Amino acid sequence: MSLQTVNDLLRKHKLVEGMLSNQTMPRRKLVTALVQKQHMVELRSVLDKLSAVEIGHILQSIDLDDARLVWEQVEDARQDDVLWELSDALREALVGDREPHCGVGQMSAFELVDGRLSKVAITCRHDLLAIQPIWVDLLAPSKAQRALIGQHYGLDLPDPLDLTDLEASARFYVEDQHEIHIHSDFLLDREGKSRSVPVAFILRGEMLFSVRSEELPVFRLQRLRARTQPGFVSDCKDMLLDLYGAEAEYSADALENVYAQLENVSKQVLSQNISDEEAAAILADIAEEEDLNGRIRRNMLDTQRAVSFLIRRKLLNTTQLDDAQQILRDIESLNSHTAFLFDKINFLMDATVGFININQNKVIKIFSVASVAMLPPTLIASIYGMNFDNMPELKWALGYPFALVLMTISVVAPFVFFKRKGWLR
Structure with missing residues (x-):
C-alpha cells in the first residue's frame, strides 16, 4: 500500500512536469517549481508516516532516478536508519562511500x-x-x-x-x-x-x-x-x-x-x-x-x-x-x-x-496494669455512689479525703503484694 502510494505520487509528479515543460506560458519555471514543491511536500508527508524498514523497501523497489528523488525527501535525522535497510549497491548509488552512523554503543x-x-x-x-x-x-x-x-x-x-x-x-x-x-x-x-x-x-x-x-x-x-x-x-x-x-x-x-x-x-x-x-x-x-x-x-x-x-x-x-x-x-x-x-x-x-x-507487648502491658490498678478505686467509687439516702461524705468533713485515701491504698497495695511475691517485674 505504501509503495503504491509513493509510485502514484511519482507518476503524478512526472506527468505534471512533462505537461508544464511543453507549455509556453509566462513564468513557466516559477509554476513548475511551485508544482514540484507541492508534490514533494505530499511525498515527504507520506514518508514521515513510514518506518525506516518500509522506506528501505520502497527505495529497493523503484528505479534509481525515482529512488534519488525519494531519498532527497527523507529527513536527515532518519537517513542513517534507512541506509542500514539498503543494499550496498543502492547505498553507494545514493550516498557514495558514506558510512551510516552506528550510534553511541x-x-x-x-x-x-x-x-x-x-x-x-x-x-x-x-x-x-x-x-x-x-x-x-x-x-x-x-x-x-x-x-x-x-x-x-x-x-x-x-x-x-x-x-x-x-x-x-x-x-x-x-x-x-x-x-x-x-x-x-x-x-x-x-x-x-x-x-x-x-x-x-x-x-x-x-x-x-x-x-x-x-x-x-x-x-x-x-x-x-x-x-x-x-x-x-x-x-x-x-x-x-x-x-x-x-x-x-x-x-x-x-x-x-x-x-x-x-x-x-x-x-x-x-x-x-x-x-x-x-x-x-x-x-x-x-x-x-x-x-x-x-x-x-x-x-x-x-x-x-x-x-x-x-x-x-x-x-x-x-x-x-x-x-x-x-x-x-x-x-x-x-x-x-x-x-x-x-x-x-x-x-x-x-x-x-x-x-x-x-516492644509491642511492653506497651500493651502498661495498659493492662493500668486497667487492673483502676479496678479497686472504681469499685470504691461505685459503692460510694450507690447510697443516695445516706451519703456520709456529705455530712462528714473528711468523707471525700477518706475516700480518696482509700482509693490510693487500693491501688498501691496490690503492686506492693505482687512485687514481694516476684510476680511483677
Missing part, C-alpha cells in the same frame, strides 16, 4: 596476538576487514550497530533487552547454521542497586559474539587478565568458559559481602534494646541482603545450566572440559553457601520480628 573486537588478547575498536565497516577476532563484544548496541556486525558476519544479533522475556528452556539452542545461542544473566552488584544483566552469547565457528546492555565487572576483569597473561585464552570457547568462571568468582565475593553485612546486622539484633525504628532499619537491611542472595543463587543456576549445555553439546576439548567441571563444582559450593545464608537471614528476620513483638 561500544563495539570491540579481540584478536589473539602472541597469546594475549588485543583489542580493536570498531567504528565502521572498514575496521572489520583487516582483523580475525575470536571475540566480538557489543556494549549497549543500537540497531544499526547490530546490523553492521550481523551483515558482515552473516548472523542475526538479538537485542539484549528482549532476552528478559524468554522462557528458561529457550535460552540455549542451536540454529540451522550451527550457531550456538546462549542467553545468561550476569550479576551487577552495586550498593543498593544490585541486579541481573542479560547477556546474549553466540558461538559461530571460531568466534564468540556477546551482546549486553551494561558494562559488567566480569567482562572488565577477563579483558584485563587476557591482555596481561600470555596463554590465558586460546580460542573463543576458552573465553566463554572464563567469563562463566569469573562470574562464579564475582558471585563468591558478593556472597562474602552478604555474610559481612549479616554479621553487622546480627550484632544489632542481639543487643539488649532495639527500638521499633531500629528494627525497621534492620528489616530493610535483611531484605536487601536476602534479595541479593536470591539473585546470586538464580544466576548460579543459570550459569550451571549454560555450562552443562556446553558439555552436552560436546564442544569442549579435554582441558576445557576439566575447566567446565571445575566451574560446576564451584557453583555447587556456592549453592550450599547461599542455602546457609538463607537460614541465617530467616533467623535474623524472626529474631527482629520477635523484638518488635516484645
